[in-house]
Amino acid sequence: MSTTLPTDLPGDERGTLLNYLEAQRAAVVRAALGLTEEQAAARPTASDLSVSGLIKHLAEAETNWLRMAQQRPSETRRDESNWHESFRLVGDETVPQMVAQWENATKELTEFVRGVPSLDDTFPLPDRPWFPKGAGVSIRWMLLHLIHETAQHAGHADIIRESLDGKTSYDLIGLEQAAEAAAEERKPSA
Numbered sequence: 001m002s003t004t005l006p007t008d009l010p011g012d013e014r015g016t017l018l019n020y021l022e023a024q025r026a027a028v029v030r031a032a033l034g035l036t037e038e039q040a041a042a043r044p045t046a047s048d049l050s051v052s053g054l055i056k057h058l059a060e061a062e063t064n065w066l067r068m069a070q071q072r073p074s075e076t077r078r079d080e081s082n083w084h085e086s087f088r089l090v091g092d093e094t095v096p097q098m099v100a101q102w103e104n105a106t107k108e109l110t111e112f113v114r115g116v117p118s119l120d121d122t123f124p125l126p127d128r129p130w131f132p133k134g135a136g137v138s139i140r141w142m143l144l145h146l147i148h149e150t151a152q153h154a155g156h157a158d159i160i161r162e163s164l165d166g167k168t169s170y171d172l173i174g175l176e177q178a179a180e181a182a183a184e185e186r187k188p189s190a
Helices: 013-030 037-041 051-070 083-087 095-115 139-165 169-186
Strands: 122-124 136-138
Touching: 013 051, 013 095, 013 139, 013 169, 037 051, 051 083, 051 095, 051 122, 051 139, 122 139, 136 139, 139 169
Parallel strands: none
Antiparallel strands: 122 136
16 A cells, blocks of 8 residues: 655656545555454544445445446445445455455556546436536546545544544554565565
């Protein structure tokens, strides 16, 4: 996971947008670092949001936007009867499963974005109350929307995590870097 954005970003707009999106994804996932399933599902603030629920919601949201851009039906259908399930783990769902689902969506979205002829290519929005009738958006707009939504929820995840155990995003970056360094030391030398 990306801890920070590199200062030598590729000169292409696609690469830059995808790097910014990845940095925000990493911040959300990092908020779950070292938490038990119970802690990740906790709602320590006045909000109904939890770290695990945010991960699930963003995995589903990214998949849904990708499917809209591909003009294919999404695997997950949400309506008033099950909307609440998009913000919490249900049944035997786990944080690692949701992270893996998100990583799969990320890989597919990245391949799709890299493969479209232009970020100006558009796709129609479905008939939903929150979208203007007959509207469409560009691939660029979709990426900017995903960056915006993921960054907003990364802030939520930071507040939830700090409320749980006092760890800030800087603490979590340090823990992540220490774990990566320890894993590197355990690798056999070539």
